[in-house]
Amino acid sequence: MQALLSTTYFGPIQWYQKLCSYGSVMIExxxxxxxxxxxxxxxxxxxxxxxTLTVPVVREGxxxxxxxxxxxxxWRHQHWxxxxxxxxxxxxxxxxxxxxxxxxERRWTYLYDFNMDICLKMCELLDIRxxxxxxxxxxxxxxxAMLNESDGTGGGSLVDFxxxxxxxxxxxxxGFSPRRYYQVYERKHGFQPNLSILDLxxxxxxxxxxxxx
Numbered sequence: 001m002q003a004l005l006s007t008t009y010f011g012p013i014q015w016y017q018k019l020c021s022y023g024s025v026m027i028e029x030x031x032x033x034x035x036x037x038x039x040x041x042x043x044x045x046x047x048x049x050x051x052t053l054t055v056p057v058v059r060e061g062x063x064x065x066x067x068x069x070x071x072x073x074x075w076r077h078q079h080w081x082x083x084x085x086x087x088x089x090x091x092x093x094x095x096x097x098x099x100x101x102x103x104x105e106r107r108w109t110y111l112y113d114f115n116m117d118i119c120l121k122m123c124e125l126l127d128i129r130x131x132x133x134x135x136x137x138x139x140x141x142x143x144x145a146m147l148n149e150s151d152g153t154g155g156g157s158l159v160d161f162x163x164x165x166x167x168x169x170x171x172x173x174x175g176f177s178p179r180r181y182y183q184v185y186e187r188k189h190g191f192q193p194n195l196s197i198l199d200l201x202x203x204x205x206x207x208x209x210x211x212x213x
Contacts, residue, residue, distance in 0.1 A: 001021055001022055001023060001157055001159060002023060002024050002025065002026060002157060002158050002159070003018045003021070003022040003024075003026070003158075003159050003161055004025070004026050004028060004135075004139060004144065004158055004159065004160045004161060004162060004183075005018060005025055005026070005027055005028065005161050005162065005165070006027070006028050006031065006034075006037070006038070006039055006046045006064070006161075006162045006165070007027055007028070007029075007064060007111070007112050007115040007116070008038040008039060008042075008115060008119075009039065009040050009041060009042050009053075009111075009114075009115055009118065009197050010042040010053075010122075010196045010197055011038050011053055011116055011119075011165075011196070011197060012038060012042070012043070012165065012167075012194045012196060012197065012213065013167050013178070013193075013195065013196075013197060013199075013200055013212060014165050014176045014178075014194050015038065015161075015177075015197075016049050016126070016197050016212045017176055017212045017213075018161060018165075018209035019123065019128060019132070019212075020128055020130065020209075020212050020213045021104050021175060021213075022130075022159070024130070024131035024132070024133060024197075025130060025131070025132055025133070025163075025175065026133045026134065026135050026139070026158075027064065027116070027132060027133070027134050027135070027136050027140065028064065028135050028138070029064060029112060029135050030036055030063045030064070030065065030135055030136075030138035030139075031063065031138055032055070032062070032063070032064070033059055033061075033067050035186060036167070037095065037166060037167065038055060038165060038166070038167060039111070039115075040055040040056075040057055040067075040111055040197065041054040041055065041065065041167070042195075042196035042198070043082060043167060043196055044082070044083065044195060044198060044199055044201055045099075045149050045183055045184070045185050045189065045192050045195055045198050045205065046085065046086040046185075047079050047081065047085070047086065047087060047185060047188075049189055050139060050189075050192060050195075051082060051086065051168075052146060053078075053079045053082060054075075054110065055069060055075060055079075055114075056069070056070040056071075056072040056073065056075055057069060057070055057111055058070050060212055061202070062151065063138075064111070064112055065110065065112045066110070067110065067111045067112065067159065068109055068110060068111070069107075069108055069110065069111050069112050069114060071107075075130040076105070080104035081206060083100070083198065084118065086184075087184065087198070087199075087202040087203075089170040089184055090202040090203050091182075091202075091203060091204075091205060092138050092200045092201065092203065092204070092205035094203050095205060096125060096182055096201055096202065096205075098123060099121060100121075100198070103118060103121075109195075119132070122197050122201070125193050125200070126197075126208055126212070127206070127209055128212070137154055141160060142160065144158050144160045159209070161173070175197050176194075178193030178194050179211050180193075181200065181203060181208075181211055182201065182203050182204065183203055184203065193197075200212070
């Protein structure tokens with residue numbers, strides 16, 4: 001089976017779980033950009049509660065692959081400062097800092113390319129080797145339904161998570177059950193499920209892989 005995913009900026013644990021759960025995944029390159037989604041934002045656990053980090057974009061292109069990153073408001077410095085503030089006391093922040101910092105020092109032109117480089121680095125650090133492919137054209141939901149209907153296996157050969165993995169209105173996902181792990185501010189705010197993969201990485205380090213499989 002194959003999963004169909006939207007691109008994400010340091011995506012949530014649920015998104016990375018799909019990389020491990022499916023034989024291959026396709027990342028959608030031809031959809032229209034959608035605001036207030038994981039495509040250009042991630043959610044972390046900070047000292048005062050949940051904090052959203054958003055990459056500003058220039059919406060000149062038609063497809064997500066053409067969306068450019070903006071240099072507005074010195075966001076790179078702000079995001080890195082937020083991560084240091086939130087995770088400097090976590091067990092593995094210093095261990096991974098040199099791997100993560102370059103994403104806030106270099107400049108990428110396109111959001112899709114930026115997100116893919118982040119994804120590849122996260123897979124390297126988590127020691128997972130997913131089969132990642134990219135759509136050649138926009139995959140319409142109706143086409144997904146027709147493909148699964150004609151598949152004949154009953155389970156469907158392509159599972160569409162593009163809208164399901166959503167920070168504001170997530171769809172029910174029976175294949176994902178958030179598992180508790182150590183978080184720096186759990187005593188203060190309680191356990192916060194399905195945060196950015198960075199939260200899992202900084203708090204659990206190499207053991208993070210056991211929470212996404």
